[in-house]
Amino acid sequence: MQTATPVPHDVSYLDYQGKYKGIFAWIFSTDHKRIALLYLYSMMTMFTVGVLLGLAMKLELIAPGRTIMGPQTYNSLFTVHGVIMIFMIVIPGLPAVFGNFMLPIMIGAKDVAFPRINLMSWYFYVAGAFLVLASVLFGNGTPDTGWTFYAPYSFKTGTNLLPAIFGAFILGFSSILTGLNFIVTIHRMRAPGMTWFKMPLFPWSLYGTAWIQLLATPVVGITLVLVALERIFGIGVFDPALGGDPVLYQHLFWIYSHPAVYVMILPAMGAISEIIPTFSQKHIFGYKAIIASTLAIAFVGYFVWGHHMFTSGMSGTAQYTFSVLTFLVAIPSAIKVFNWISTMHKASINPDIPFLWAISFIFVFMIGGFSGLVLGALATNVYVHDTAFVVAHFHFIVFGGVGFSFFGAIHYWFPKMFGRMYDKVWAKVGWAFFFVGFLTLYSPMFYLGMMGMPRRYYDYLPEFHAANILSSLGSWVMTFGLLIIVINLFRSAKNGAIAPMNPWNGKTLEWTVPSPPPVENYEEIPVYGEKDGPYEY
Amino acid sequence: MEKEKHHIVPYKVYFFILLALITLTFMSIGITQINLGGYSVLGALIFSTIKSVLVLTWFMHLKFDQPFLRFMVGFVALVFLAVIFITFLDYYFR
Numbered sequence: 188m189q190t191a192t193p194v195p196h197d198v199s200y201l202d203y204q205g206k207y208k209g210i211f212a213w214i215f216s217t218d219h220k221r222i223a224l225l226y227l228y229s230m231m232t233m234f235t236v237g238v239l240l241g242l243a244m245k246l247e248l249i250a251p252g253r254t255i256m257g258p259q260t261y262n263s264l265f266t267v268h269g270v271i272m273i274f275m276i277v278i279p280g281l282p283a284v285f286g287n288f289m290l291p292i293m294i295g296a297k298d299v300a301f302p303r304i305n306l307m308s309w310y311f312y313v314a315g316a317f318l319v320l321a322s323v324l325f326g327n328g329t330p331d332t333g334w335t336f337y338a339p340y341s342f343k344t345g346t347n348l349l350p351a352i353f354g355a356f357i358l359g360f361s362s363i364l365t366g367l368n369f370i371v372t373i374h375r376m377r378a379p380g381m382t383w384f385k386m387p388l389f390p391w392s393l394y395g396t397a398w399i400q401l402l403a404t405p406v407v408g409i410t411l412v413l414v415a416l417e418r419i420f421g422i423g424v425f426d427p428a429l430g431g432d433p434v435l436y437q438h439l440f441w442i443y444s445h446p447a448v449y450v451m452i453l454p455a456m457g458a459i460s461e462i463i464p465t466f467s468q469k470h471i472f473g474y475k476a477i478i479a480s481t482l483a484i485a486f487v488g489y490f491v492w493g494h495h496m497f498t499s500g501m502s503g504t505a506q507y508t509f510s511v512l513t514f515l516v517a518i519p520s521a522i523k524v525f526n527w528i529s530t531m532h533k534a535s536i537n538p539d540i541p542f543l544w545a546i547s548f549i550f551v552f553m554i555g556g557f558s559g560l561v562l563g564a565l566a567t568n569v570y571v572h573d574t575a576f577v578v579a580h581f582h583f584i585v586f587g588g589v590g591f592s593f594f595g596a597i598h599y600w601f602p603k604m605f606g607r608m609y610d611k612v613w614a615k616v617g618w619a620f621f622f623v624g625f626l627t628l629y630s631p632m633f634y635l636g637m638m639g640m641p642r643r644y645y646d647y648l649p650e651f652h653a654a655n656i657l658s659s660l661g662s663w664v665m666t667f668g669l670l671i672i673v674i675n676l677f678r679s680a681k682n683g684a685i686a687p688m689n690p691w692n693g694k695t696l697e698w699t700v701p702s703p704p705p706v707e708n709y710e711e712i713p714v715y716g717e718k719d720g721p722y723e724y
Numbered sequence: 725m726e727k728e729k730h731h732i733v734p735y736k737v738y739f740f741i742l743l744a745l746i747t748l749t750f751m752s753i754g755i756t757q758i759n760l761g762g763y764s765v766l767g768a769l770i771f772s773t774i775k776s777v778l779v780l781t782w783f784m785h786l787k788f789d790q791p792f793l794r795f796m797v798g799f800v801a802l803v804f805l806a807v808i809f810i811t812f813l814d815y816y817f818r
Contacts, residue, residue, distance in 0.1 A: 402800060438811050489803055490810055502817035508810060 196710045199606065199703040217302035218706060223288035224604070225309050226279065231673070233275045233316055238666060240268040245628070245662040248655050251647055261645035262331035263346070267323055269334025270351060274358045275316055277589045278447055281454035282365055282400075283312070285596050286393045288604060290369060292697040293387050295378025295715075297707040300371040304364050311361035318354030322347045333643065335444070336411070338425035338436035342418040349418065352411045359404045359411075362450070366400030369393050378696070380715030384475065387695045387721035391478050392457025395485035399446045399453075403489070407443035410436065434499050441492035449488040451585060453481060455592030456523055459545050462599050463527050465693045466542035467534035470722045473526040480519035480526075487516050497568045506565055513563035520556060524549060539691070540614045544595030547622050551591060555583030558633060573643075576636020582629045594621070594672065601676065602686030606703035609679035617671035624665025631658040695721050731788040741782050748775050762816055769808065 200220045207215050213225060244264050247254045256264070287305065291298050299305050323329045326347030332340040336352055373394050377386065414436070416422045423429030425436045464471040471477065493501060493509030501509075527549060536542065558580040561567045571577065602608055631654035636642075640651045647655065689698040700708055752771040755764060781787045786794055 402803065434814070438814070442807060442811075486803075490806060493810070493814070500818070501814045504817040505810070505814035508813050 196705050196707070198705060199701065200706050201606070201703050203706045215306075217298070217306050219287050219291050219298050219302065219305060220604075220704065222305050222309055223284050223286075226283040226287065226312065229309070229313060229316065230276055230280065230284065233271050236320075237268055237271040237276060238669065240264050240271070242662055242666060244268065245659040247645055248647070249659040250655075251649055251652060253645070256645065258645045259328075259331065262333075262643070263323075263329035265643060266330045266333055266351075267319070270319055270330075270355065273334050273447075273585075274355050275312070275319070277451040277585055278362060279312060279358075279365070280451065280589055280593055281458060281596065282369065282393055282396055282450075283308075283361075284593075285389070285458060285600060286365070286369060286396075286454060289600060289697055290372060290390055290393055291376070292700060292704060292708050293390050293695055294373065294376060295381060295696055295709065295713045296372065296376040297709060297712070299368045300375055301368050305368050308361045308364040308368070311357050311364065315354045315356075315358035315361060318350045318357065322350035322354065326350070335440060336414060337440070338414065338417070338431075338433040339427070341414050341436075342421075342426060349415060352414055356408050356411045359408045362400045363404045366397035366404070369397040370401065373397075378713050378715055380717075380719070382715075384478070385715055385720055388460035388471065388474070388477055388481075389454070389457040389695075392453045392460070392481050395481045396450050396453045399450050399485055399488065403443045403446040403450075406439060407447075410439040410443070413439075434496070434501065437496050437499055438492070441495045442489075445492035445495065446485075446488050448585065449484055451589045453484060455548070455589045456481070458592045458596040458599070459527065459548055460523070461693075461695065462541045462545040462595055463530050464722045465599070465691050466537045466539060466545070467531050468537065468692065469530055469534045470720075471526065472529035472532075473522070474722070476522055477526050480522040483519040484516060487512065487519070491516055494563055494568070497565060498572045510563060510565045510568075514560075517556065517560065517563075524553065537691075540611055540618060541595050541599035541691070543615065543618050544591055544598060547618070548588065548591035548595060551583050551587030551625065555580055555587050558583065571636050573641055574636035575632040575640045575642055578642050579629045579632035579636060582632075587625065587629075590625075594618075597676065599691070600697070601679070602690045603697055603700075603702050603704065605680045605683070606686050606701075607679050607681075607683030608686045608690065609683055610675055613671060613675040617668050617675060620668025620671060621665055622668070624661050624663070624668050627661025628658055628665050629661070631655070631661075694723055731785070733782065737782065741778050744778060745775055765812075765815075 200218055203218075205212060205216070213221055216222065243255065244261065247256050247261055247264075287299070290296075328346040330336075330344070330346045330348045330351045332344055332346075332348065336348070336355075341348060341352070373386070373390060413422070413424050417425050417431070421429060423431045425431045425433050427433060460471060460477055491509060491513045493505055494513045497506055497509075527545075558576070561571060562577065562580055598609070598614060635647075635651055635654050635658075638651065640647050686702045688700070688702055690702075691698075696713060697704075699713070748771050752768050755767045755771070758764070760767060780797060786797060
């Protein structure tokens, strides 16, 4: 019988040398913190590819007509940009990186419930990413259907679609396994005395997210299998020529992909719910209301998928139903915003860099939310559907929501993760360029959409030129800000000043372990007392 | 952990459930030969629901699990039912 080697408690997870050496000590590690960093570095690699594709698209749109690419290349670019950004960045984003790293520590556990399955999730992630990249580099040309793989394009296109959908299928497994792991971890491994309503809000948001990952992801998995069968065998599920229904594809796709928006945004909201009380030095306002709104968003979010399909030929009854249900989601989302604002009210605020990201998150998320009302209402949706307006709304919610929260979270937890502080001046400069660039890039698209510029075209009418120039300039400013942020964090991870255990005076459990944490987080599992709570200031 | 009881289901029960599943599979194929219009989907769904319940109850041991787990599975089934219902607000009224 094998006996486990005791893990020294005074060695950080970064320095610990186990059975394997070098890179193998990372890719075979089942430590949740190392797996989180594996995700972080993989995602940064894919994010770089996604950003470069986005920049190329904006460069093409800097002038009407062909600028640097033709229509086929443009179609391929927005497809691969979407697949990478959605399936490899924003869906796994916060849960895979900060969820993996922080969840066990925040609930007082030594690891997640299934560490090996956790590592397997990352292997699936890498395998899926390779397959998607393979679809770009090999075969009959890069997929050109859009990230939604809509029927009938997806079985009519002659491009290399199968590896891309198989890649998305495998990425789905990664997501399901992460969700399963988090649900079991939260149910079974909370510290003694940490009742459900003593659990911090970030783990709560991961809990809501995990259920969506677990229940909705299989739907898209099966749907993508059906597309593959349609392409290979012509089974006639979606092909109207064979008696199939392409609108059914849209139903099945969005039954997953709309809840996926909440997979992206709920952990983002959870991270913001950690940052705001810490930098306001106050107990979060409406703790239980935030939890209830998290669960309500996760639940109602299942039933609103049809608002992506208002112009697809659905029945009127379904359209009205989806429109009403969509408006319902706005209520719990607004509850969160009210609670964050109320937490800041009369607080002694420390406007440090994570807080700047948090309040800019609220700003861009509100713009995204309000523009969502235009799309949720049937009458106005028909007017702006498939225009640049949708692209603007989508990026304000998804990139504004997840991106700003992700950067807020990394600036918040960076001292804990790497045991180093970053240069705060450069961090603020990076944030300022990013924020201004983001608004300059995406705001003109609202105007362009209202004026009738369709999305997914490499060309446009001359009257849209000025706003497109502004938008393209914004992409450069935002990327410049991004470069500053990434370089600053990379440099600081190695050479930054040594971080104290609790640089922000946070009250949750992760601030009670050393920076960076030891391998098994706690020498002794903490015990929550009667009066202990996550935000007791 | 000690509180959990172990249940051994007789082979006979498994065999009868297997027979029921095979029969229901043939019935769900058979119903496609009868023109029931929009109701053929409903028929197929009823057959597959019965099959799911059998698998969950016996093969996945839900019958012997804690009430909390049964509640969780029941809740998921309700969500699924709601998704099907809303989808058919499109199909039946299109």
